[in-house]
Structures are given as structure tokens and as C-alpha cells.
Amino acid sequence: MNELLQQLTEAVGVSGAEHEVRALIRDLIADHVDEWHVDTMGNLFALKKGTGESDLRVMVDAHMDEIGMLVTQIDRDGSLNFLNIGGINDRTLPGKVVQIGAKKIRGVIGLKAIHLSRTSERRSVPRADSLRIDIGASKKESVRKVNVGDRVAFVSEYREMGDIAMGKAFDDRAGCAVLVELLRGEPFPFDLHAVFSVQEEVGLRGAEVAAYAVKPDVALVLECTPALDIPYDEDVSTNLSLGQGPGVYVMDAYTFHDPRLVAHILKTGEKEGLPVQIRQPGGGGTNAGAIQRATGPTPTVTIGLPGRYAHTPNMMISLQDYANMVKLADASLRGLTRDVIQTD
């Protein structure tokens, strides 16, 4: 069992309330870094001093936050109204177990019995504003146990089955786990500025101020990227495939990932005998979109771990892909020199 992935994915950190994840990561890295601090938005910065061989300022980012919900109102019957935080499809909500606030009060998102529903209701997507979280309490009890403004996360136990791991929030605790492993390794030739960022799911907001603060020469984003190698009759983009190695981004809705860095990562993969996929260009986006423009032009690239069923309580990754992503990120950083990003 990969305890790091288990701890990180089972921890709760919905955008804007990343406290538990931040404290956990701080504990995981504190003995392996030279300095750490937290900024006003909640980004956790860690400095791992290099060997002194290189004066590059390198930032590596992984976001701590996960999608979830926000309690907006307590109804007369004690049930809770909520808003979605981040890109949750309403189709995901019915029939799920959730945890509310710092006390992790258990609740469920129910659905009016199928027997009581009209045909038209049964055939439509129930909208979030018609659903409620039920903690099994009267209004009086609910008011005592839950606060308006509490964040709500899905409940999902981490589980492994052969090469497969299932659970919530691999997006982007898998990236956080890779970054923790990098910090626990040998020093790099340069100072490594690790950023565990907040609020990616609501518009790449944490990384934007973090990049401004770090002012890196070059940045690497570690993500968990939708793998869409699933059954469908049409020949559509698979984005990434599970088990085929980590993916390097070329282009998404926000960013042309730096072609020199893309080439460097592909070359590193080849040299190290590591499988690397090119993430199919298209929509989507990562913190690279914020980092590359936050402090003047910053060559930035993203490596993504293929993950099926992003933004649901039950994602799936390959542990082999994860292991290869740690190796690829590590080797790519160790081979990173000023020459790689030299403009001719």
C-alpha cells in the first residue's frame, strides 16, 4: 500500500479550505527541506537548497485543493443546501457520501425515490440546486453541528488492486505526492522552490501569486490529467491512456507548454528508459497557465499522471505510472541546465 497516496488522497482540502492537506504536507516535508512558509492565500512554499552547481531558480508546483461543495443554507427540514466548488458535473452528486467541515460530519446526497419521480424527472440530470445534503438531523441539530460556509468533500477510501489505485482527489494529491518524494530525495544542482498551491480548481489562483513570489527562471507543474481511454464508439481524443506512462503537455486551453522543456522531458524519458506519453493537445488547463505569465515570461511545462474519472469521488490511476512519474520528474530536473532554455 502506498501510504503517501493514501494519506494525501484521504485528507480533505476543498478549494479555499486546504488546511488539513497543508498541515499534512508540512509534516511530510519539514525534515527534508531547508525552509518552508505559508503565504496569505495558503500556498505552502518549501525551499530545498541545491548543491550550488547551478544558479537556476526552479519552481515545481502541485495543487493541494480538490473539488467539493460549500454549505450555503440550512433548510427547515434540517437538510443542507450547497454550491459546487470547482468543475463538478451535477451527474456526479446523487447517491454520494460526503464529509462536512473540519469535524467531518457525515452526510449523504439523496435523491427522491424513483417510485415517486415522474418519468421526465427520472430522465433528467438532477441539478445541484434541487439536491440536499442530509446529515440525519432536525434543523435545530443541523444548526448546532454545521456552519453555513463549511466546505464539503466526498468520502472515498483509498484502495489498491494490483497496479490500480482507486480513491478521490488524485487530482492533484498525486502531484503533491510526487513533489513530496522529490523533496525527500538528494539535493538538486539548483535551489528547488516547491509550491503546494491553493485554489487551482477555481481558476489557477494560488499558483498565480506563488509564481510572482518565487520569480522562477523555469517552472514545472505536476498534475493529474484525465485519461479518457474508455469505451466510446466515436474516435475521440483519449487525452492520455492509463498505464502508458506519465504525459507531457504540449498545448491546452491556457498554455503552449514550453517546447524546449517538452523536448527535454521527452529526451530524458528516452535516456532513462521511461515511458512518456504526449498528452493530446486540446482543452483543459493546468497551473502552467498562471505561472508562465505571473512574473514576466517564464518557460513552463506540465507533467501529468493519467487519471480516469477526474472530478468524481472515485478516480483510478496506475501505480506504475505514478512510479514512472516520480522518476521522470526527478531525472528531468536533474538534467535541467540553463542551456535547455537558452534562446538562440
Added chain:
Amino acid sequence: MDLFKILKQLSETPSPSGFEGTISQTIQDLWAPYTDEIITDRLGSVIAVKKGNGPEPRPRILLAAHMDEIGLMVNQIVEKHGNGFLRITNLGGIDVRQLYAQRVLVHATGPQAPDSPLPGIISAVPSSWLPDSRQSNAYEMNDFFVDTGLSYENLQQQVTIGDYVTFDQELQSLMGSVAAGKSIDNRASVTAVTATLHELQNRLHHWDVVAVATVQEETRLLGAYTTAFSQKPDAALAIDVTFANAPGTSGGPLPLFDLGTCVPLGLGVNVHPGILNALQEAAKELELKTELDLHGRASGTDAYGIQVARAGVPTGLVGLPIRYMHTVVETIDTRDIGRAGRLMAQFITNLDETFLDKLADSMLADTA
């Protein structure tokens, strides 16, 4: 008796309609200490008899709770990029709106099936891939697949078409005595019958009690028809879940019930008015609040099948209010289970040699 603990064990036992072997064993173990004989019939229903204290031949009261749950079945193994996926169909009235992103267990029986069920995730293609005309439509059963993460080759070795799939859901303890999980329908009623049998240990009752856990209610009420025929009961109670008030339920024609407040008793064509009356009398003796659970035509319970067995069986219907029926977060107040259990025990204790005559007479009265 720790009702939450019993409900948790029953709720988490995987046994959909047609595959009741696992839950049957659990129930036999649960009921054996409280009954004199216990068998399973040829279709799998559990039949447990607790003998009465009256002179032979003793009349027989049947307590019927179905033990099957709604579930899924593998109907195709498909390949994409070398990966294997399972297409599924429903066993019973699955609400497709709550299938997306659920965790399941595939009870694999292929030549190289693993010892324990395969964990999987139900998913579907992103809704953005669906045509515009379907954007506000719920996914349909054909859209879903189960992903175990296995390659097509491995999946074919492990899984067979027709393997059943159950929801991987732990019973959750919510506030107070409220619990939520899968298959509260109808494992809560099995729990209530257990409570009744437990309560009867300390009581004298004239009639023989035949407790049955029926099979295939969710599909065809099969176990109700067949056990009511084979056991020749003189009267019967069906125990099943009914609808509690929940977000979104207001405005319907039927009165629903608040969790933790009452025992709903069936009134309608499947229920003998004399049995209803006797249940209400028993409730009064216990100072338990009851409400009427109305049905116009079929009650949608085992009472429908039992009522017409052989020459007809006077049947009553005891309800347990739950929210979100046929989802994996069915929600119940466990106190209601204990109340229903005690009510049935009181009703049974009250059954005497004259009860059947009184029932017959009640059908000749001018008013019910």
C-alpha cells in the same frame, strides 16, 4: 440488541435478486438462536419456525421480509485500447441517476476469477461527448460501464457474462440513530423480524411463527408467492420499507412519514382490514404511534403475492420509513426498526384461538 450493528452486517452483505446465497447464510446464522427449525427452500428463501405454546394443530403466522437487494449484472465485456470494460444491466428498479462514479464489486466467476470480488468504478463517457440533445438528459443504462482497471485479456479470464455486481457501500452512521447505506430496502425489515424473534424469546404465544426471508422481491415477488404457498399460513405480515418525507418529496398525493416518529401500517387492497385492526390494537397497548400507509392498487410489496396464495391469506403490511429508496444512500432511523419489531411481537402475542373466527366475522360486518 444492537440494531445498527445487525443492520450494518445485513446491509453490507452483497446479494441481489437471484443471488441470495450469501445473505441467506447471514440470516440463518442470525435467526437460528431464536427459532426451533430453519431451512431454505428450493428457490432459496429462508424459512424459520418458532413453535407456539398453543395446543396442536396450531395456526401459523407468516412474517415475510424479502432479503434480496437491487443490483447489476454484467451483460458484455468490451475492449478499448486493450483495456477491458464491463457493460451492465439492472437487477430490479435501479435509479440510473445515481450510478455515475459509484464504487462496485464484481462477483466474478470466470475461469481465473479471483478469490474475492473485483472492485470497480461505474462510469460513462464525459457528458461533453454526448450530443447537444442529450446534455440535460440523465445517462441511460447503456451509457454506463464498470472499470476494474484490468486489461481486456485479463478481464475475459476473470469475468463471465451474467456475473452479478453489487454496490460497495459501507453503512454510514449519521446524526443520532439515523443510518444511511445500500439495501436498507429490505435488510431493515429483516432486522425488524430479528428484533421480533428476539422479543418473542421472553413471551408465550399460541401460534407458530414462520419467519421467512424471501427471494426475488425486487424482480417478481417470487419468494412471497412460493413461501406463502408452501407454508400454508393462516395469516401473514409482510414487512417492507416505505417512503419517508425527504427533500423534494412534498406535494405528492400520498401522506409520507417523518423518520423516527411512527410505524406506518398498510391500508389498501393487499391488506386484510382485520389484520390492520389487530396491529393498531397492539400498537395502542405499547403506546406506539402508527400512521396509515395507503395503497390504491398493488402495494409493491410481498403482501401482494402472499394475499393470493392458495385460497387466500389474510395479510397485513408493516412499514419502515426510509428516504431515497433504491439509491445507495437509503436513510433510516434505526429506532423505527426496533418499534416495528416490538409491534409485531405484541401482535403475535395477542393471536389466540379465536382470532381467525373474529377475522372471518369482520368481513361480514357492515363497516370495516
